[in-house]
Amino acid sequence: MEVAPDAEGSAGAARVAVLACCAAIVLAGSADANASRGPGVRAQTARTAIAWHGCGKQLQCARVAVPLDWNRPHGRKIRLAVIRRAASRTEQRIGSLFVNPGGPGGSVEKVREDGTALDAAGQGRFDVVGWDIRGAGASTHVRCFRREKRRAAFFDDWSIPFTAAASRRQVGTTASLARRCGKVSGALLRHISLADTARDLDHLRRLVGDRRLTYLGISGGTLIGQTYANIYPTRVRAMVLDGVVDPVTYTRGTEAQYVNELSYADHAFEGFLSLCDRAGSARCALAGRGPSAATRVERLLARLRRAPMPAPSATPPGPLTYGDALSAILVDMSGGPAKWPEMATALDAAARGDGADLATTGRILTTVFSSPTVAPGLPAVALTCADSPSRQGPRSWHRVVRRITDVSAIYGPVISWWRWAPCASWPARSADRYTGPWNATTRSPILVIGTTHDPNTPYANARRSARRLGNAVLLTHDGYSHTSPLDPSSCVKRAISAYLVRLATPPRGAVCRSDRQPFDPEFGQPLGQGPPSP
Template sequence: MTRSVRWTALAVAAALLAAGCTGGSSDDGKGGGPPAAQKLDWGRCKATGGSPAPGRDWQCATLRVPLDWSKPDGETIGLALIRARARGEDRIGSLLFNFGGPGGSGVSMMPSYATTVSELRERYDLVSWDPRGVGASAGIRCRDDRRIQAAESTVDGTPDTPAEEKAFLADAADFGQGCRKAAGKLMAHVSTTDTARDMDLMRQVLGDAKLHYFGISYGTELGGVHAHLFPRRVGRMVLDAVVDPGADTVGHAENQARGFQRALNDYLRSTGQDPERGSRRIADLLERLDARPLSTSSPGRKLTQSLALTGILLPLYSKDSWPVLTAALKAAQRGDGSELLALADGYNERDSSGRYGTTTHSQRVISCLDDRQRPSVEEARRLLPRFEKVSPVFGAFLGWDTAGWCHDWPVAGQHETPEVSAPGAPPVLVIGNTGDPATPYEGARRMADELGEGVGVVLTWKGEGHGAYGSGSDCVDSTVNAYLLNGSVPEDGKVCS
């Protein structure tokens, strides 16, 4: 397991149902960078990544952006965009969506999310894109499929011996070198700040005076960074499943240990189990797998401890998937690892032919460029008791991950935590879900506080799963729709149960 659990967005739930230094503000009230007069050549979308082309409602285009924003008139790269035009005559403008990761493909995700946001399409063009380094926008692949599968079966995510620690760190360093070789000079220009600047150019080229935006999971951090850089260009902005902007690398890992354990406890209670005893049984299963992986129905593949943990994580993203987790755990306790392996494959974007997706590759390149903190193995060891107290199931994995994720990374990180303060921006709707496993609820209040007084407006949903909008709450959906469609800002602290 890697920090891919960190800010994974709604695409994770979709996968299951089918089986992510800013400096001071630069807002000068003027458009920067390449001329906003470039024209987008919208046309029929093509099939990508093994998925069929979306229907006729969808158009695709390429936006040219600077490779290096410090040289806005220099070399450019192309960003893949997708849109569906507004249905109604009373059009507000474009509504940009980022579904998280970092590393998630908006071009792939937007059509499947369109039903959820169909009411918003009455007044907005629905627009998303593959951020730089992702998918069709110079997407980065750091390792081939054969080596990914080999690492899954041989590298221990919770090393117990010096030899296992050496292999753990060697694998991390090797992955980083693979990213460097694949990305080249792009590797130093895929930060969240770079993408926030891309968004502002996108706003200009789309013809909007203000940026209307819907960010989910990591997309909330991206939205906060954009608001900090361009507060006077913010339109109506929704941040759902909020990343805590005040947490550093260790803080995020601890937050996730807490969030996933909280979600697991809720799941166990829903099945009539005591959370402490149920967690102990799962932790015992993982310990047994560390010594002896389970056989599966997939030829030549076994269920390792790390793969089992990944399989457990996936159903926690959606309450509707909890019965799948029950079945998979029961099968594993009987000695059959097939169902947990299938869940892990869904999370890791592995298809039936053994081909893996690249979301986690892009995610690692982006987050390691963003994050300056690089905990050592010694620091990770010291964290383990604290993390294991927070979560007996997930703590050790996330504690070790602080040392392994960006170990010996070829490019230095930019900041300890992102800057999201946005004085002068209009109200931003910040949604927190009390049962969110990947981005715990506390991050929503922190985001609102850091955006600034009069800017961050918190909406709380007492629910389960990753994200609130479109998850079954009429209260949440109607509040968001009223804000985006009519500009109706709810009272700060409104609660939907």
């Protein structure tokens, strides 16, 4: 009963799960005082039902028109890609379960890949509905290049700099990217805040006929949920927030956001190395070759800072660089413990002189970053810059990158150059941003789930948000992944299911453990477990 791709999910689901994680770091909303009253929403009434059409087994799709600017409901329209999987127990249907896995722009693919598991999470009693948020995915999305050849050429030599000279060049490159996005996407950039997305979600809720919203938000999707709950607190029936992004630090600006979100990343990587040594070479290839796993990785990264290493069979071809290695670690750490044996094998091979596997994995992130639609590609940059703008100009690159890298030597260089740097030159400001308050009280408690060793959204964020919200219950997942589904816990799944269907929350202080430990050969296979422990 997974609520996100399981350990052995399909390639498409894995891409959404792993790369959406890297962009937990993506979304937030902020609207002016009028937004809390939902301007434009009353004027745009749901006169017609959604025109669904079949788009796969048990799936229906549609494109729904919404105003570009909700304050001008009769003006220019954009379209949202929406997908639905009908409830399997229609005779006991409760309503619709809206799902957003972060990313952004991965909701349609999420429902397509994991609709059966999501249906089971709601005991078959909800239509599972996903929509790609404005600016991303298959919805009207941000574009920064008019032609594919120009996009490919622009990112052909994109890399993570680690010298002063390379950094200065990269600042110019990121400024050029920002200008291109502004030139091609124009007005859309001003209307992709999460305040706009919250209004889209409320409109979709009305169109499907639900009096109140039932919502599952994962990673960046938790920002959508928190924004919606604070703008429309009386319209929430149930809300699960798993892998929480802190909206307060998010809306303070890009630098503050990444300092918060990367604060546990290196600790999580140290946990991977320690668990690898404990598992031994039979289960973790990086262990049992003399020095500790941590020492071997430290020596590898030091070598790569001096010069690239051969990667004879890498795809696409080319040597393993320092930036490739950091990107590969970020991707595999974000994928949860199911990816750890593979990461250990790649690190071991690189430590012995063959960087091919590590380079291939690292370049996945480079390729996806440059994508016009896929998370965490160009739309993710645009959404981050819209809701969590840089408070400094590009000349501050040295101080900001150093601070973010000091927080996380593993994630910091990658995230600061791919996310902070374009925002420092961003050409547009959001017309509607929501900057709080974040303490609204909903009729039913919101279920907040935090994983203790989450590398992307620190457990402390879940604790803070649960305390800040006027009516919320924190469920602690004692595990090692970014969001609970990537380190499966039958206990967590049962708690989510009971909450969605019966609005039953776990006891205060409840803790759920993962079914299996990292490097267990049967990782991902379920175990029987009792209710959450107090």
